[in-house]
Amino acid sequence: MKTAYYVSMHAEVLGNPVIPSTESIIDASRTPILLLKASKAGIPTLPYLMTSSVKQIISQFAFPVVVFAVNPFSYEGYRIAGNRSALYRAVKSLSMNYKFAVCVQPLKGEMLSFKSIFGKCEQTAEVAKISEKTYETFKIPMCKLHVQTIEGKAYLCGLQPVRIEEIFPCDLERVSTEVFRMSNKGEHLVG
Amino acid sequence: MARIACFVERYNFSDLRETRALENFRRTAEEKGHAFNFMFREGISEIPKYDAIFIRATTDPLFTAYVVSKTAWELGLKVVDDPESIQICGNKIHLYDLFEKHNIPTIPTVFLNKNEMHHKRFMEIFKTLGKPVVVKAPYTSFSKYVEKVACETSFRDVSKRFFRKSDLVAVQTFMPTSFDWRVGVLNREVLYVCKYMMPKGRWKHGAKRRGKPTFVWGRTFSLRRENAPAALKELALNACKVIGNGLYGVDIKEANGKYVVVEVNDNPSIYSGYEDCRNKDLYGKIIDYLVD
Numbered sequence: 247m248k249t250a251y252y253v254s255m256h257a258e259v260l261g262n263p264v265i266p267s268t269e270s271i272i273d274a275s276r277t278p279i280l281l282l283k284a285s286k287a288g289i290p291t292l293p294y295l296m297t298s299s300v301k302q303i304i305s306q307f308a309f310p311v312v313v314f315a316v317n318p319f320s321y322e323g324y325r326i327a328g329n330r331s332a333l334y335r336a337v338k339s340l341s342m343n344y345k346f347a348v349c350v351q352p353l354k355g356e357m358l359s360f361k362s363i364f365g366k367c368e369q370t371a372e373v374a375k376i377s378e379k380t381y382e383t384f385k386i387p388m389c390k391l392h393v394q395t396i397e398g399k400a401y402l403c404g405l406q407p408v409r410i411e412e413i414f415p416c417d418l419e420r421v422s423t424e425v426f427r428m429s430n431k432g433e434h435l436v437g
Numbered sequence: 438m439a440r441i442a443c444f445v446e447r448y449n450f451s452d453l454r455e456t457r458a459l460e461n462f463r464r465t466a467e468e469k470g471h472a473f474n475f476m477f478r479e480g481i482s483e484i485p486k487y488d489a490i491f492i493r494a495t496t497d498p499l500f501t502a503y504v505v506s507k508t509a510w511e512l513g514l515k516v517v518d519d520p521e522s523i524q525i526c527g528n529k530i531h532l533y534d535l536f537e538k539h540n541i542p543t544i545p546t547v548f549l550n551k552n553e554m555h556h557k558r559f560m561e562i563f564k565t566l567g568k569p570v571v572v573k574a575p576y577t578s579f580s581k582y583v584e585k586v587a588c589e590t591s592f593r594d595v596s597k598r599f600f601r602k603s604d605l606v607a608v609q610t611f612m613p614t615s616f617d618w619r620v621g622v623l624n625r626e627v628l629y630v631c632k633y634m635m636p637k638g639r640w641k642h643g644a645k646r647r648g649k650p651t652f653v654w655g656r657t658f659s660l661r662r663e664n665a666p667a668a669l670k671e672l673a674l675n676a677c678k679v680i681g682n683g684l685y686g687v688d689i690k691e692a693n694g695k696y697v698v699v700e701v702n703d704n705p706s707i708y709s710g711y712e713d714c715r716n717k718d719l720y721g722k723i724i725d726y727l728v729d
Contacts (some may be wrong), residue, residue: 247528247575247602247603247605248604249550249551249604249644251604252530252604255528255530255534256534258536258539259531259535259538268524268525268531269521272498272503272524273498273507274506276503276507278481279504279507279508279511282507282508282511283511286511296478296481296482296504297478297479297481297482297500298479299478299479302479308585314502317499317500318499318500318602338438345499346501347478347481428593430676
């Protein structure tokens with residue numbers, strides 16, 4: 247866990263309001279929990295399967311599929327598998343040699359990955375709505391969202407933290423604007 | 438009749454004592470008229486078919502067991518261990534922070550940040566806690582990632598290793614005892630009491646054999662919960678109160694007639710002939726809690 251997690255944790259122990267909460271930090275980066283909580287909150291999602299068995303994936307979904315890691319060590323977002331051998335490779339790699347499970351979703355459209363800062367992003371209205379709702383649900387100020395667009399409709403597929411080298415000065419500008427706006431509204435948060 | 442799923446991984450069946458304990462859970466549940474099925478990773482999608490989930494695979498907020506727990510919780514199922522307990526007990530920093538807030542007596546502890554790896558800080562810690570000290574990674578379980586250091590060089594080496602997965606580690610006073618108390622608690626009631634002995638010449642219950650990948654474990658003595666010291670049971674219950682109502686294994690040290698909490702573990706080990714030796718009703722109590 248990184249220092250930021252401990253900042254949230256300590257604030258929670260002291261009873262101070264904080265975003266993101268430790269629960270959100272953990273849950274949002276575990277794709278099956280993200281999708282379950284998101285669908286409960288009314289965010290469009292696709293069916294998913296959590297397993298480390300390739301046979302089970304093949305029996306449930308037709309190719310191509312999107313594979314997300316569900317382990318604390320893999321950073322790379324997702325892999326697309328278009329056939330059986332690609333699926334074996336993806337599962338072997340993302341499950342760290344079958345030690346962990348992976349989360350698989352069908353690929354019916356196009357994958358789109360973008361940064362979401364306080365729920366705001368520079369995408370189409372449909373995708374921006376997903377970004378906003380995801381922020382409302384998890385309150386993660388800055389993250390990378392993976393969304394699938396199928397015939398103009400958008401579905402949330404995954405979320406991952408933004409690497410420090412992926413943060414540009416314009417993003418920091420947006421963060422400070424948002425924090426300024428929040429503090430003007432009287433929302434005092436640690437984060 | 439309730440349907441209970443017991444989430445396990447293959448390694449849960451590698452130790453005969455644990456396999457027997459799992460069979461005891463199954464038999465007890467069936468005797469009480471409930472269905473009890475072992476659920477492996479491939480069966481996670483079947484969680485909604487059950488009424489309760491009992492997790493026996495190693496829990497950690499970053500592992501599959503947490504996803505199982507959280508999924509069951511979100512679907513409104515009774516689950517042991519619940520996700521909040523996994524989150525707190527799976528991070529010792531969180532645990533000690535809560536103990537400090539609620540004045541639970543623990544071994545003197547300080548936290549060391551990744552950016553504090555310098556001579557002055559190490560010396561400060563030795564001055565505060567004495568020498569040697571015990572360095573503990575937040576994600577420790579089964580006595581792993583807990584090491585004793587007596588000089589700055591080894592302190593630096595161990596911390597550096599532990600900092601690979603966490604930006605903070607806990608450092609505690611070294612308190613050698615011949616055994617640690619283990620108090621099993623379920624729903625704010627004492628379930629069982631054991632003494633976890635240290636293997637000869639070692640200072641923790643599970644120690645790595647020198648030059649080998651295997652572990653040597655100390656013996657376990659079980660005693661009737663009625664016969665355990667009242668102050669010990671009270672401390673264990675108080676320590677669990679700040680975490681939740683689930684199933685916990687509280688490690689307590691006794692020094693100079695005083696009890697101090699070492700840590701609270703979710704998903705405590707339950708081995709046939711060990712933890713259940715003098716408290717055979719623990720299986721029934723856990724099943725009853727799951728279907729309550």
